[in-house]
């Protein structure tokens with residue numbers, strides 16, 4: 029966060045390599061080396077000549093803003109942190125950047141400006157943590173808004189901003205102890221300024237407002253912070269209990285040095301209504317209740333038009349701590365309220381503080397955080413009192429002796445101190461308790477509290493916490509008797525962008541890439557190999573986009589809702605099936621123009637024969653799932669349904685379907701928690717119950733294992749024991765598909781196993797199953813039945829259900845894992861007419877063709893299709909070693925050792941060039957191209 033820092037007046041020296049401007053500044057920009065003449069502060073102005081290659085500057089959102097401004101010839105624009113400026117050769121446009129108000133730029137040893145200390149006056153720090161992107165989105169919105177308001181006001185001479193730095197940081201990037209206690213750099217800044225240039229020190233502080241620290245924090249499992257950010261709370265707790273740190277170390281008698289804090293917490297009562305926003309509340313409570321930070325006072329009627337442009341007008345007060353609940357669905361609105369409160373407070377406070385400080389003598393400059401090291405010295409704080417001069421400015425410290433005094437009430441007249449129930453502020457226990465925190469953290473005057481009780485009940489904040497989240501959910505339901513639609517317009521937009529065709533309010537279809545593949549005669553998916561479905565007649569759909577998990581490998585990247593149970597508007601199953609088929613067929617029609625489409629298949633594809641209810645979400649949650657399945661059977665469409673094993677009762681209640689899957693993503697409760705990130709606390713027990721339910725289903729059941737290397741590929745014995753619970757007919761082992769990088773997942777290409785690794789895993793699993801059989805005589809025998817190399821998939825099947833002696837060679841097995849679909853439809857119909865009619869797995873099996881059998885030369889590729897090899901740089905290999913170096917050419921002939929060594933060198937060179945990086949390029953139609961040195965000879969393309 030704060031490397032060795034120093035001022036860089038007046039020139040910013042950008043290093044020869046890419047430079048990062050780390051904070052926010054108004055930049056005046058001219059082309060052709062002509063200096064800007066608009067600088068209002070010559071002393072503070074800094075100029076630098078750099079060559080910027082506009083076109084190759086990294087195209088982050090921020091860069092685009094930068095380049096657009098450059099290209100449109102605007103002279104003023106804002107550069108904020110994390111913009112890469114890439115100096116280029118002499119042919120690039122020569123652009124001069126003149127920086128105003130740059131006296132607070134801090135650079136590290138590499139001459140790269142970096143973040144200011146959180147406690148530096150004039151600094152606004154937004155610290156966020158985020159795993160699935162919500163809080164990072166909110167935080168950058170706040171950042172942008174504050175940049176706009178604070179910096180644009182600084183460029184206007186009538187309303188000078190007293191904030192110079194607005195910085196956005198990740199909670200996990202900061203050593204919070206160091207930042208808040210060992211504040212050496214901030215002190216050094218002050219001291220240096222003081223020693224070297226007293227006049228400047230006065231200017232510096234006269235023009236600056238108190239530091240502000242704003243948190244945007246999510247709630248993670250059991251009300252904690254996400255693992256990478258947990259140190260924040262630990263550090264705060266440590267500071268508050270360390271005997272070497274004086275009480276309330278963040279309290280300062282100088283209003284301009286007093287840290288102000290605000291926090292916005294996100295959570296979801298779907299996970300746990302008792303923990304929503306807990307990390308934000310805890311952080312806020314410790315900072316304010318124990319460490320002496322002050323809540324950022326939210327202005328109410330004084331909110332200026334400049335601050336609130338959304339029409340909310342600033343009529344109402346909002347609070348420094350507010351909580352959004354994604355389950356309730358109004359988190360956006362609550363965030364906006366909080367943000368508007370923050371912005372208006374900063375604008376009004378900043379003007380007021382500037383006014384006040386102009387009457388404050390330089391001697392009242394307070395020291396925040398006298399930097400001593402944590403380990404070897406006692407840490408004490410200097411807590412200077414407000415002096416007469418500051419009283420002159422309207423400050424009225426009434427009982428500073430007892431240290432409980434300076435509960436500055438800034439929403440009244442300029443910078444006044446008052447004693448607003450200080451005992452509560454200091455009573456840490458009270459602060460930490462749910463509802464009692466309400467009063468403890470309130471920083472508003474009585475008038476505001478009154479008003480709050482009258483009219484501001486739509487604002488969810490700490491004053492209303494405790495059980496209020498539950499109340500809010502239920503009152504939302506009460507006030508709106510009609511259940512809500514599952515997918516919000518925003519979610520719908522995101523899903524549509526990803527190629528989902530939404531049906532009604534909670535269902536979707538999407539064309540699977542294998543459908544197109546097989547239409548072009550390039551092979552079907554693993555369900556074709558293992559079970560004989562026709563991929564180009566298979567419709568991938570879901571009747572519930574919601575589910576009760578947030579799996580790390582989820583395709584949907586968490587753009588749709590979560591919920592433990594169904595609580596949404598329920599669409600008619602017939603309509604869903606009709607619309608799904610209609611949408612699917614219209615997508616088939618669109619494939620007509622794709623090169624290589626086989627017209628006979630294309631015509632057949634207009635008749636849907638299979639439905640894979642596995643797209644995303646949890647189909648079994650849909651309350652009318654049986655009716656929907658029945659509708660499909662009526663249309664002679666086979667039914668494959670995948671459930672995540674969180675709804676055992678629904679499994680029990682399910683009518684006979686063609687094939688029922690339970691996803692088994694982990695073999696221990698801990699890894700299930702880490703991988704599936706379930707809403708249910710008893711997720712592990714639910715999974716076990718679901719598997720047990722399979723035992724009695726009668727039809728084909730599958731335990732589906734998605735292998736995520738490094739996450740769930742160990743503890744194979746645990747999988748065998750889970751399979752034993754359900755005596756599943758089949759065990760499908762499949763390597764995880766990498767769906768591109770996302771905020772929601774730390775998964776990378778390295779977690780994707782090679783086919784040979786999946787085979788290895790499957791063999792070990794078989795050995796473990798056999799081990800279970802030695803102690804459990806009821807456990808059926810399994811064996812490796814099929815494989816589909818293209819999808820890194822291996823099928824284990826029960827010998828008693830799917831193997832018969834080979835008529836040509838009775839010493840061998842003949843597999844019958846394929847499905848007689850017509851027979852299934854006949855049996856299902858009979859059962860529908862007469863529920864007492866039962867049928868079982870063996871009643872609708874069909875022979876597995878030899879090419880699909882495990883170990884066949886075809887590796888699961890249907891020989892009636894043409895294997896298509898991508899026309900890329902390395903199309904000529906069929907086998908690879910464990911590092912991805914080719915060992916066999918396209919005719920499966922072994923390569924010479926020299927050739928293998930040459931290829932290895934090529935890969936090593938590429939690895940050196942790329943470092944550890946993996947790039948993902950989205951192709952037309954949702955496919956993603958991975959560039960990863962270890963995959964360079966595979967030309968790997970993954971699907972969505």
Ligand SMILES: Cc1cc2nc3c(=O)[nH]c(=O)nc-3n(C[C@H](O)[C@H](O)[C@H](O)COP(=O)(O)O)c2cc1C
Pocket residue numbers: 157158159160161162163164246247248249250251252294295296297299300301303304305354578705706
């Ligand atoms: C694995 C996981 C566990 C969660 N646990 C909780 C919880 O215990 N309590 C809660 O209120 N919200 C919980 N949530 C909901 C998140 O706080 C919420 O989705 C938030 O918006 C996530 O923010 P982010 O997208 O910035 O990571 C959890 C979310 C996930 C994915």
Ligand code: SF4
Pocket residue numbers: 574575576577578579581582583584643644645646672
């Ligand atoms: S259960 Fe399925 S839809 Fe839900 S998060 Fe996991 S992979 Fe995604």
